Amino acid sequence: MPPILSTTVARGGSRRSMILGAGAMLALAASPAWAGLLADKILGPDARLTTVYSGGRWMEGPAWDRRAGRLVCSDVKSNMILSIAPGQAPVPLRDPSNNANGNAFDREGRLVSCEHLTRRVVRQEKDGRVTVLADRHQGRRLNAPNDLVVAADGAIWFTDPVFGITIADEGLPAEPEQHGRFVYRIDPVGGLSVVADGFDQPNGIVFAPDGRTLYVTDTGGALNAEGPREIRAFDVVDGVRLVRERRFAKIDHGIPDGLTVDTQGRVYAATANGATIWSPAGEPVGVIPTPVTCGNLEFGGRDGRTLFLCATDRVFAIDTQAKGWA
Numbered sequence: 001m002p003p004i005l006s007t008t009v010a011r012g013g014s015r016r017s018m019i020l021g022a023g024a025m026l027a028l029a030a031s032p033a034w035a036g037l038l039a040d041k042i043l044g045p046d047a048r049l050t051t052v053y054s055g056g057r058w059m060e061g062p063a064w065d066r067r068a069g070r071l072v073c074s075d076v077k078s079n080m081i082l083s084i085a086p087g088q089a090p091v092p093l094r095d096p097s098n099n100a101n102g103n104a105f106d107r108e109g110r111l112v113s114c115e116h117l118t119r120r121v122v123r124q125e126k127d128g129r130v131t132v133l134a135d136r137h138q139g140r141r142l143n144a145p146n147d148l149v150v151a152a153d154g155a156i157w158f159t160d161p162v163f164g165i166t167i168a169d170e171g172l173p174a175e176p177e178q179h180g181r182f183v184y185r186i187d188p189v190g191g192l193s194v195v196a197d198g199f200d201q202p203n204g205i206v207f208a209p210d211g212r213t214l215y216v217t218d219t220g221g222a223l224n225a226e227g228p229r230e231i232r233a234f235d236v237v238d239g240v241r242l243v244r245e246r247r248f249a250k251i252d253h254g255i256p257d258g259l260t261v262d263t264q265g266r267v268y269a270a271t272a273n274g275a276t277i278w279s280p281a282g283e284p285v286g287v288i289p290t291p292v293t294c295g296n297l298e299f300g301g302r303d304g305r306t307l308f309l310c311a312t313d314r315v316f317a318i319d320t321q322a323k324g325w326a
Contacts, residue, residue: 036286040266041321042277049290049318052308053082053090058170059310060258061113061147063103064300064324071300071308072111073315074100077169081113084315094124099164099171102147102258102296107154114145116164116171121145121156121186134158134184134192140177142184144170147258147296149205153239154188159216161201166223183216185240195242196234200227204259204269204296208280209325212236215248215267219255229255231269231278248282258296258310262322268307270294275309290316299324 037043053059057077065072070085072093080095081103094100099116106112111124112133119142120135133156135142144164149157161181164171183196183205196202200220207214214234220227230250234242249256254272261267265280274290275297292312300306301317304324309316 036284037277037288040277040279040285042262042266042285043288043318043320047318047320049288049309049316051314052317053084053315054313056313056315058295059313059315060101060296061103062258062296062298062300062308062310062315063105063111064298064304064308065105065109065111066300067105067109069302071298071315072103072105073296073308073310074103074113076101076116079117081111101164101170102145102158104148104150104156106150106156112148112150112156114148114158116144116146119144119164119171121148121158133186137178137182137184137192137194143176143178143181146203147205149207151207151239152211155239156186157183157195157205157207157214158186159183159199159202159205161199161203161219163201163222183242187240195240196245198245199232200224203255204231204257206259206261206267207236208261208265209263210265211239214242215259215261217256217259217269219257221255231256231259231267233282249278249284251276254293257294258298260298260307261325262299263325264322266322268297270297270309270311274311275307288318 056075060076061074063072081093081097082090083093084090098118100113102114104112121133123131143160143162146159165174181199182194185195199218203219204217218228221229231248233248235244256269258270267278268275272293273287275288277285290311294311296310
């Protein structure tokens with residue numbers, strides 16, 4: 001992937017850009033997790049973490065737009081969605097964004113986003129119009145949709161914790177109307193259904209490459225020190241329901257937030273340490289460290305081998321030997 005300028009986007013259209021120097025590149029070879037990443041052929045010996053965007057407040061929701069060759073991501077607390085294209089200064093895509101968090105592109109290349117402020121899932125049409133896909137269940141407003149994934153059949157699966165109605169600068173404080181925090185499925189022909197309950201705060205969500213397993217993080221530990229800090233796995237039946245719920249992985253420091261997978265079925269979770277990686281069997285593989293807490297991550301780039309990491313106020317990129325699944 002061509003180098004990208006590290007850029008801060010300011011409201012009103014002004015921008016400040018600077019080319020990354022050697023001091024801004026973080027060598028990972030000293031990391032104790034490096035051996036595992038090399039052995040599994042995830043990273044090469046010369047891999048470097050580079051900054052592709054800085055100056056945000058809470059970066060989230062990375063989604064690679066294959067048609068336009070760009071990364072789309074949210075700055076939740078700054079209330080905008082950004083477009084970051086190789087060799088170009090980042091520009092606002094939606095400003096304001098209704099405190100959008102998770103993003104994904106559907107099979108027609110339309111951007112689908114979770115909005116905290118409006119407590120809904122929306123799709124941006126090709127003419128710029130915004131279509132509301134879900135904002136209520138059984139007549140009651142959703143909590144604050146957080147993250148989502150588009151299934152092979154076009155269905156949209158999303159998580160609905162309470163962060164957007166609990167944290168003032170990520171939405172608008174309010175009392176929840178739902179009696180729980182659920183995982184939902186929006187059917188391609190319409191209709192919203194609960195596919196998983198029993199979560200404290202469901203958050204990151206991703207399918208295994210074959211679509212037969214769904215992974216969801218439970219980040220209750222973010223609001224309650226005694227809350228869960230784990231990734232759960234489910235078997236997917238007929239593309240519409242979940243069975244055999246089990247714990248896939250648990251972490252002791254911070255929480256597992258956003259998720260992605262590669263073509264080998266390895267699971268990558270955004271954590272306080274960076275990108276923490278497990279094998280499909282749930283065995284720890286290693287960590288790609290970030291200097292600040294990582295909130296979400298996504299593969300992209302020209303060949304699908306660049307891992308983008310949204311980490312607090314910045315977006316990082318690292319070229320890998322793995323390939324993302326999309």
